[in-house]
Amino acid sequence: MALGGGTYLVQNKVLPGAYINFISAARASATLSDRGYVAIPIKLNWGPEEEVIKVENADIQKNCFELFGYAYTDEEMKPFRELFKGAKTAYIYRINGGGQKASTVIGDFTITAKCSGTRGNDIKVVINVNVDDASKYDVITYVGSKKVDEQTVSAVEELKDNAFVAFSGTGVLSPTAGVSLMGGTNGIVDGDSYSNFLEKIEPYNFNILAYAGTDSLIKDLFVQFTKRLRDEHGVKFQTVLYRKSDADYEGIISVENKVLDDSNEAALVYWLSGQEAGCEINRSLTNKTYDGEYTIDTDYKQSALESALKTGKLMFHKVGDNVNVLDDINTFVSYTVDKNEDFNSNQVIRVLDQIGNDIAVLFNTKYLGKVQNNESGRIAFWNDLVTYHNQLQAIQAIENFSAEDIIVEKGNDKKSVVVTDYVMPVGVMTKLYMTVIVE
Known part of the structure; x- marks a missing residue:
């Protein structure tokens, strides 16, 4: 008779054998998110x-x-x-979008700017007879002095819209030294x-x-x-x-x-x-x-x-x-027992905001709806939080951190987790008080 084996959810197997679960060692998936x-x-x-x-x-x-x-x-x-x-x-x-698009009419076709705005009035279209084939024309679009598009076509219908203008209409092309678009305006703000x-x-x-x-x-x-x-x-x-x-x-x-x-x-x-x-x-x-x-x-x-x-x-x-x-501060000045002058420092707020955003990402992507709210699940979350805070301490964003500063507990209902997190953000040196003793 074959021995039992495989994985297990609860310890209720009947046959003798090796029942082995393979799981990853606890490690943090939360990383410090980029700024900028x-x-x-x-x-x-x-x-x-x-x-x-x-x-x-x-x-x-x-x-x-x-x-x-x-x-x-x-x-x-x-x-x-x-x-x-x-x-x-x-x-x-x-x-200030939503204004008028600059445009112009040449013969039987219309040229319209792709965007509204006064820059459309700097667009000019030049039509030349092609030097290699007199039955074709070179249609060149300029924005200011910069050439942005050139097409060689026989008729209006062959023209393709470019990044700055749209062509419409039918008919025969004729040479022009340059026709500017007009009427472009910015929108009201x-x-x-x-x-x-x-x-x-x-x-x-x-x-x-x-x-x-x-x-x-x-x-x-x-x-x-x-x-x-x-x-x-x-x-x-x-x-x-x-x-x-x-x-x-x-x-x-x-x-x-x-x-x-x-x-x-x-x-x-x-x-x-x-x-x-x-x-x-x-x-x-x-x-x-x-x-x-x-x-x-x-x-x-x-x-x-x-x-x-x-x-x-x-x-x-x-x-x-x-x-x-002079000093990297924000507008908070109504200091209280719950929020002291540390909250006036943008460096402190950056640390606290980083923690808030990164832990939310960690919980929402790794734990929300995926991990049981039992002792082992909360320990796993605690391990990730400790690892994350150790990263903050390693780059000197916080100091004096120890694993005991984070407490993960069950909330008032079966679905809730309560975290208490003690952190001490690091600030830069801004004031020097020095005493020189001369003997």
Whole structure:
């Protein structure tokens, strides 16, 4: 008679034999998630409308012209250059879409810009007789001085749409030195525009949300959106705004300094948003040197800088020939027993947000609906949490951690798990108190 064997669920076998279960040793599947993600609405003269565009730092220079109608070095792209000084990935939303598309009529056919916006008025189409075949024509599309498309065809019906214009109509082509498209306009920006953006961006994961504008109502809209997602849905990110220190909330960063050489005095938001998003959890922007292109107003007295920090304003100040971040803080200043001054530090918030986001991913992907809520299941979860926190300590994001600082218990019902987690985030050195004793 053959011996029994195989795997077992409960110890109820009858036949003698070896019943062996093969399982993996406990190990954490939670890893430290990447930072560097920004979500921001921007006024643009060209680009996709009513949709969020994912733009990577590694690809922005190559794809900039086709996406937004300008070379990366053009003046119109300065906000992107500021943003990508620190950001790795940006979710861009053209906030002023919905305008008119530029167009023109040549003979019996029409040429229409692919996107609305004033950049469409810089599009020109040239038609030349082909030098090799007089019965055909070279149809060339220019955006500004840049040739973006050339086709050789015999009739209008053969023309193919390109990345910038669409052709329609029928008939015979005729030479032209160049016909410009006209009538392109940008859309009107109002509160509904920003509400639509926030609705579309809500499903995305990002570290920083930003609004580089001065409208008080729009800033309030961003504050309420941030509070709702952080406090009611557990989505951890921070929002960078211009002169909104009265938010008094750890999720809002308010930059005070205005830009002096741009029509948008809030343009410093672009650089700071990229830097806050890209800053690692074991680092701080305190004393970080501004390396962007704007001229920043730093005409503040020492007393004004001290007052600004006390009221939750992130300030830039002169340090020799450089302009540096004075202290990497957010707007939270109403300290309580439950939330002390540590919550004013963006480095601390980055650590806490990282823990919240990463543990949620761990639980939702590995444990939710998959692991039994019994002693062994909770031990497995505890092991993963300990391993994750050891990673944080290894990179000096937290300190003085021990496995006993995490407690995983059964909740009030069979489906609930309660975790108590004691952490001590590490901060950077910002103040020196020194006593020199001379004998």
